[in-house]
Amino acid sequence: MTKPKNIRVVAALIRKGGQVLLTQRKPGRHLGLSWEFPGGKVEAGETDEVALERELREELGVDVVVGTRCFETRHNYGTREMHLLVYRCRIVAGEPRALDVNAVEWVAEHKITDRQFLPADLPLVHGIAHGLVSED
Numbered sequence: 001m002t003k004p005k006n007i008r009v010v011a012a013l014i015r016k017g018g019q020v021l022l023t024q025r026k027p028g029r030h031l032g033l034s035w036e037f038p039g040g041k042v043e044a045g046e047t048d049e050v051a052l053e054r055e056l057r058e059e060l061g062v063d064v065v066v067g068t069r070c071f072e073t074r075h076n077y078g079t080r081e082m083h084l085l086v087y088r089c090r091i092v093a094g095e096p097r098a099l100d101v102n103a104v105e106w107v108a109e110h111k112i113t114d115r116q117f118l119p120a121d122l123p124l125v126h127g128i129a130h131g132l133v134s135e136d
Contacts, residue, residue, distance in 0.1 A: 011039030075120035
């Protein structure tokens with residue numbers, strides 16, 4: 001049996017006025033049209049912070065300050081195992097727009113569970129919905 005490919009992924013938890021910024025994956029991609037926290041793969045030679053800054057510029061056209069890590073998990077998708085690290089971030093320039101995602105939305109924290117999320121994101125989604133993930 002082949003060992004799954006290990007992929008390091010970083011994502012941003014961006015909050016504003018009781019809402020969380022979410023992105024929807026493009027159709028045709030793995031688990032297309034699922035919702036997730038914005039971010040992406042860490043490329044060779046990048047730190048988590050540099051990768052997250054790059055991904056948010058590419059996907060949403062925003063510049064961020066990357067803060068503390070607030071969530072970490074691993075999820076096996078069969079042929080790949082994702083190591084997901086989520087960081088609290090703050091937008092310092094730009095307005096989020098769907099550049100390399102299907103959609104971008106601010107969603108009320110208490111309604112976050114109404115969306116169809118990637119499996120790896122579900123523990124964080126439930127933590128946010130139940131007030132278990134602090135702002136800082």
